[in-house]
Amino acid sequence: MQFDINQLKANTVHFRLVEESNAHFICELRSDPNLNKHISQSSTLVEEQKKWIRNYKDREKKGQEYYFIICRNDNNLPIGTVRLYDFQSSSNSFCWGSWILNENKTRYAAIESALLVYKLAFDHLKFDQSHFDVRKENISVHNFHMRLGAKHIDGNELDNFYIYFSSKYYEILNDYQKFLGQ
Numbered sequence: 001m002q003f004d005i006n007q008l009k010a011n012t013v014h015f016r017l018v019e020e021s022n023a024h025f026i027c028e029l030r031s032d033p034n035l036n037k038h039i040s041q042s043s044t045l046v047e048e049q050k051k052w053i054r055n056y057k058d059r060e061k062k063g064q065e066y067y068f069i070i071c072r073n074d075n076n077l078p079i080g081t082v083r084l085y086d087f088q089s090s091s092n093s094f095c096w097g098s099w100i101l102n103e104n105k106t107r108y109a110a111i112e113s114a115l116l117v118y119k120l121a122f123d124h125l126k127f128d129q130s131h132f133d134v135r136k137e138n139i140s141v142h143n144f145h146m147r148l149g150a151k152h153i154d155g156n157e158l159d160n161f162y163i164y165f166s167s168k169y170y171e172i173l174n175d176y177q178k179f180l181g182q
Contacts, residue, residue: 008068008120010112011181013079013105015068015120017060022069023049025078029100059085066120067098070113072106079105082113084121092128093163094121110144112179119180122166129166133159148172 008015018026023046059065064087070080079102086095096117101109121127134141135158142160146152149168154161 007124008116009073009181010116010179011108012073013070013109013112013116014073015070015082015113015116018053018056018067018069018081020050020053022078023047023053025069026053026081029081029102070101070105070109072104072109077104079109080113082117084117084125086131087127088131091131092126093131094125094127095132096121096130097132108179111176114144114148115176115180118164118166118169122169127166130164131162132164133161136160148176 005015005017027046027049053067056065056067060067065083065085067083067085068081069078070082071078080100081098082096082100083098084094084096088094099113101113106112118130121130132145134145136142136155142152145162145164148164149172150162150164152160153163
């Protein structure tokens with residue numbers, strides 16, 4: 001990465017890159033029935049997760065993908081994950097997902113982590129837009145993205161598809177800057 005990872009800090013949360021030692025935490029998140037209703041299934045075997053992380057670290061080194069543990073600022077406790085992937089040069093777009101926050105999250109962890117994703121992608125990685133999907137039944141996340149200005153572009157029987165333009169991020173940034181602590 002061409003930036004200081006310590007820049008990925010908001011008022012109550014910060015990001016740190018995933019390491020193999022986080023495999024157990026990730027498996028706990030992804031296997032929690034209260035948290036995994038709207039995410040794609042993955043193995044909950046710690047050794048398989050470690051193998052996946054090892055492969056991911058190769059993509060990270062090449063600048064093809066970034067996977068973060070979301071931590072509280074007050075006690076450094078891991079509270080979730082988020083990932084930037086599927087970098088598309090033709091549209092200068094990225095996808096983000098694997099976004100999970102557990103019961104230890106801060107009050108503003110969702111908005112802060114979303115803003116940090118966009119700060120990284122638009123300010124540092126210089127993407128023009130984001131493309132992502134949300135399970136149709138996940139109404140609260142749909143509403144969250146719409147409030148930030150995402151554009152619903154399509155869907156299928158399982159998912160809604162969205163685009164979020166960097167121009168929209170910069171347009172709303174003044175209203176949300178307080179969450180980034182700047």
